[in-house]
Each structure stands twice: as C-alpha cells, then as structure tokens.
Amino acid sequence: MAGNRGTQLIGSGAPSGDAGSGAAMSGVRGPGVRMRDLIDAVSSLRPTAAFELADPAELIDQLRGLEDLKSAAAAAQARIAVAFDAAQRSADAAAGVPAEEQGRGVGAQIALARRESPARGSRLHGLAKALVSEMPRTLAALETGQLNEWRATLLVKETACLSAEDRCAVDEELAADTGTFDGSGDKAIIAAARAAAYRRDPRSVTQRASHAAAERHVSLRPAPDTMAYLTALLPVAQGVAVHAALTRHADTLRAGGDTRTRGQLMADTLVERTTGTPGGITGVEIQLVMTDRTLFQGDAEPARLPGYGIVPAGWARTLLAGNQNQAEPGQDQDLKAWLRRLFTAPGTGDLVGVDSRARLFPAGLRRFIQARDDTCRTPYCDAPIRHFDHIISWHDGGPTSLANGAGLCEACNHTKELTGWTAQTRAARTGAPTTSPGTRHVLDIRTPTGHTYRSTAPPLPGTPEPEIQPARSRHHRRRLRHPAKALKYAHLTELQIA
Numbered sequence: 001m002a003g004n005r006g007t008q009l010i011g012s013g014a015p016s017g018d019a020g021s022g023a024a025m026s027g028v029r030g031p032g033v034r035m036r037d038l039i040d041a042v043s044s045l046r047p048t049a050a051f052e053l054a055d056p057a058e059l060i061d062q063l064r065g066l067e068d069l070k071s072a073a074a075a076a077q078a079r080i081a082v083a084f085d086a087a088q089r090s091a092d093a094a095a096g097v098p099a100e101e102q103g104r105g106v107g108a109q110i111a112l113a114r115r116e117s118p119a120r121g122s123r124l125h126g127l128a129k130a131l132v133s134e135m136p137r138t139l140a141a142l143e144t145g146q147l148n149e150w151r152a153t154l155l156v157k158e159t160a161c162l163s164a165e166d167r168c169a170v171d172e173e174l175a176a177d178t179g180t181f182d183g184s185g186d187k188a189i190i191a192a193a194r195a196a197a198y199r200r201d202p203r204s205v206t207q208r209a210s211h212a213a214a215e216r217h218v219s220l221r222p223a224p225d226t227m228a229y230l231t232a233l234l235p236v237a238q239g240v241a242v243h244a245a246l247t248r249h250a251d252t253l254r255a256g257g258d259t260r261t262r263g264q265l266m267a268d269t270l271v272e273r274t275t276g277t278p279g280g281i282t283g284v285e286i287q288l289v290m291t292d293r294t295l296f297q298g299d300a301e302p303a304r305l306p307g308y309g310i311v312p313a314g315w316a317r318t319l320l321a322g323n324q325n326q327a328e329p330g331q332d333q334d335l336k337a338w339l340r341r342l343f344t345a346p347g348t349g350d351l352v353g354v355d356s357r358a359r360l361f362p363a364g365l366r367r368f369i370q371a372r373d374d375t376c377r378t379p380y381c382d383a384p385i386r387h388f389d390h391i392i393s394w395h396d397g398g399p400t401s402l403a404n405g406a407g408l409c410e411a412c413n414h415t416k417e418l419t420g421w422t423a424q425t426r427a428a429r430t431g432a433p434t435t436s437p438g439t440r441h442v443l444d445i446r447t448p449t450g451h452t453y454r455s456t457a458p459p460l461p462g463t464p465e466p467e468i469q470p471a472r473s474r475h476h477r478r479r480l481r482h483p484a485k486a487l488k489y490a491h492l493t494e495l496q497i498a
C-alpha cells in the first residue's frame with residue numbers, strides 16, 4: 001500500500017487477493033480480475049474481534065495507509081479518464097464525427113462510472129486532463145499521498161486562468177511531491193497557488209477576477225429539519241451592501257423592542273423584501289406531494305416538497321393549515337394554499353396518467369412527471385428538471401405519455417441525443433405492460449461503450465417499503481444441507497435393501 005511505511009494491517013483472516021488467487025479461480029488475469037482482487041483485499045482490512053487490544057499507533061498507521069491508497073486511486077482514475085477521452089475521440093474520428101463534436105459525452109460517461117452527477121463528472125474530466133498534461137508534479141504528489149484529490153483540485157482550480165506553459169511552471173515551483181504542503185490546510189494551499197499564479201501572469205489573474213461577476217447566481221439546497229440554504233454568489237461590493245442593509249434594518253427593529261434575534265430578523269427581512277409578503281409564500285403555488293391519509297387522517301407518512309425533499313407529515317399539515325409561523329411575532333398568519341390532487345394506484349404509489357397525442361407534453365402531464373421524478377432522472381444527477389423528454393423519441397414513434405416521459409436537466413437531455421446514447425423504459429425492453437403494479441417507473445440508459453445504467457423514479461409518499469429478505473449465512477445453508485443429505489442416504493439405503 002502506498003505510503004504506509006511497511007505497516008502490517010490487521011485483517012479478518014480473509015484472503016489477501018494476491019495475483020495467484022484470481023488466476024486459480026478464473027484462469028485468466030485481466031484488469032477486471034485484478035481490480036476485484038484489490039477490492040476484496042481492501043474489504044478484508046478490518047479490525048479483528050479483539051480490536052480493542054490492538055496497538056493504537058498501528059491503527060493510526062492503517063488509517064494513513066488507506067488515505068494514501070485513496071490518493072493513489074484518484075491519480076489512477078485521472079490517468080484512466082484521459083486515456084478514455086483519447087480512445088473515445090479516436091472512435092469518434094473513425095466513425096466520421098466532426099472534429100468539433102468528438103469527445104462529447106465523455107464527461108457524462110465518467111460521471112456515471114464514478115457514480116457522480118454530470119456536472120461533477122465534467123469537473124473530474126477537466127481535473128484529469130490538467131493533472132496529466134500540465135501538472136505532472138501535482139499528479140505525482142497525488143499518487144504518493146502528499147496531496148488528496150480535493151487539494152489537487154484546489155491547485156488546478158487556482159491555476160486555471162494560466163497558459164499551459166505558465167501552469168507547468170507553477171506546478172514545478174510548488175512541487176507538492178517534495179513536501180511543500182506538508183501540514184498545510186486548504187487555505188494555505190489556495191494562498192500559495194494564487195500567489196504563484198499571480199507572479200507568473202498578473203494580467204490573466206486580474207482579468208479572471210473582473211470576469212467573476214459573470215458567475216453570480218442564487219442557489220438553494222436542503223438543510224436539516226425542514227430548513228434550506230439560500231445562497232447568493234455576488235460581487236463583493238453588492239454582497240457587503242446587502243448584508244449591511246439587512247443588519248441595519250434588524251438593529252432598528254431590535255431597538256424598537258422586537259424580540260426576535262438579529263439573525264431571525266435578517267432572514268425574515270430577506271424573505272419579505274424578496275417576495276413582497278411577510279410570510280414569503282402567499283400567492284405562490286407549492287407542489288406539496290402527500291397522501292390523503294397524511295392530509296386528512298393524521299397519518300405519519302412523510303410528504304415531499306419538490307426542490308427540497310422529504311418533509312415530516314405534521315409539518316406538511318401545519319403548512320397547509322396556514323399557521324406555521326404562529327409562534328413568530330411580526331409575521332403574517334394568512335396563507336393562500338391551493339390543493340392539486342394527484343392520484344396514485346392503491347398499494348403501489350404509482351401515479352395514474354393518460355396518454356396524449358401531442359408532440360409536447362401538456363401542462364397536466366408535465367406536472368405528473370415533475371411530481372413523479374422530482375429531480376433529473378439521470379443516475380446520480382439531482383439537478384432540477386428543466387426538460388420533459390420523450391424516452392423513446394417522438395420521431396421514432398414514442399408516445400407522449402407518462403410512461404414514456406422523463407424529467408431531465410438541460411445538460412442531460414442534450415447528452416442523451418448524442419450518437420451512441422440510447423434510453424428505453426423497462427416496459428419497452430421486456431414487453432411488460434406500461435403500468436406494472438407494485439413497481440416504480442424504470443428506465444435504462446445505455447452509453448456508447450455499451451454500459452447500461454438503471455434509473456428508478458423515487459418513491460412517492462404512500463409507496464410501500466420493499467420487504468427485506470434476511471441474509472442467509474453459511475451456517476444456515478449448512479443446516480439446510482444436512483436434512484437433504486440424510487434424505488438422500490436414506491433413499492439409497494432403501495434401494496440397497498430392496
């Protein structure tokens with residue numbers, strides 16, 4: 001193991017996965033077999049039953065060794081990603097794909113293979129190309145465990161504005177594999193990279209700062225306990241001005257006797273000034289998905305709030321009752337709520353919909369798909385739905401129906417249309433009815449390399465949980481074999497006596 005200084009790991013007695021074990025099992029030594037051996041070897045590295053008697057120093061060495069292994073694996077993934085990119089481009093060129101379109105979809109395939117979102121896959125693809133072609137010293141530091149993947153990413157990010165030549169020079173100057181960053185945290189690494197980049201090309205670094213305003217945006221992500229993080233990336237002058245205005249208004253209200261904390265007042269003021277209403281949601285339709293039992297019978301089945309996720313049943317009922325802020329002074333108690341009924345099949349949680357002959361999905365069907373899929377249906381991508389896509393293309397006879405519809409983000413919808421990408425529902429693949437009782441909507445995505453990835457719609461409120469089959473141990477299977485052997489030998493004895 002890279003960098004564990006010869007430490008012997010405490011194992012559970014499982015095979016170590018040496019080169020001979022795979023050959024003995026399969027007779028063939030290929031990359032897949034070696035990878036399986038490595039995974040098995042790492043899986044066997046677990047403390048024994050008497051781990052409390054182990055040497056604490058040895059356990060720390062094991063942690064360091066495994067961390068070095070993770071870094072080495074990340075470096076190997078970077079090299080493999082660059083090799084895959086070159087192979088895909090060669091295949092595209094051989095197929096006559098125009099030069100400007102060669103390699104499209106590589107980031108999406110890397111994302112699926114690494115179980116990441118398409119956006120994350122594209123960043124990993126760019127990281128791999130930068131490390132392999134322009135920052136060999138940083139890649140070497142990653143291979144030897146001097147840097148982890150995140151800190152290598154920071155170095156690549158802070159030198160992105162430089163030319164390839166200047167980037168190589170900064171890579172050589174920092175030389176992380178020589179121990180430059182030993183004991184350094186993220187901020188120290190960022191500061192060193194920025195300083196080195198500025199020394200090499202101050203004009204590019206300055207231009208990058210001036211162009212950063214184009215990246216301003218507002219994002220929303222879930223927080224625990226039915227809260228959310230609303231984040232705004234703003235130019236520094238505007239950000240400081242917004243924060244100062246909220247602080248000044250909060251201090252004024254507190255001076256007038258308002259009992260809310262400064263943080264609560266700033267948050268409430270932001271909502272009121274943005275939406276124009278104290279409650280923040282009056283007159284805005286919220287697609288709260290819940291069962292009738294939760295709404296009317298006090299059932300504990302959680303609800304789902306699109307754009308956020310699962311919310312407690314009691315919180316959902318309180319929201320619809322319009323008194324969610326009754327304990328907060330100074331806030332509006334009135335809430336206009338609209339209920340849109342979405343019917344599901346009893347016992348399965350499947351949405352019930354109808355086919356349409358229209359080329360575009362009508363508004364009602366789009367709402368069905370939005371409620372069913374919640375986020376982009378590409379595996380590992382949880383971006384908001386922007387396009388309502390025909391899984392089997394409308395031009396190829398695909399119907400405009402709930403079963404043939406899928407919610408996708410814009411990037412994933414464009415990727416799906418690339419050469420070599422296909423998608424189909426499980427019903428189309430198996431010939432099963434379009435509505436299969438007891439199952440959720442399933443589609444399979446096939447990439448140009450022939451790999452297939454399955455996407456299953458998230459469970460709606462009211463969907464029964466699958467039954468968990470108890471694991472059958474080796475001892476349990478041995479107990480089942482004993483009666484079978486007894487019956488076999490008893491039968492043979494009867495034949496011999498006869």
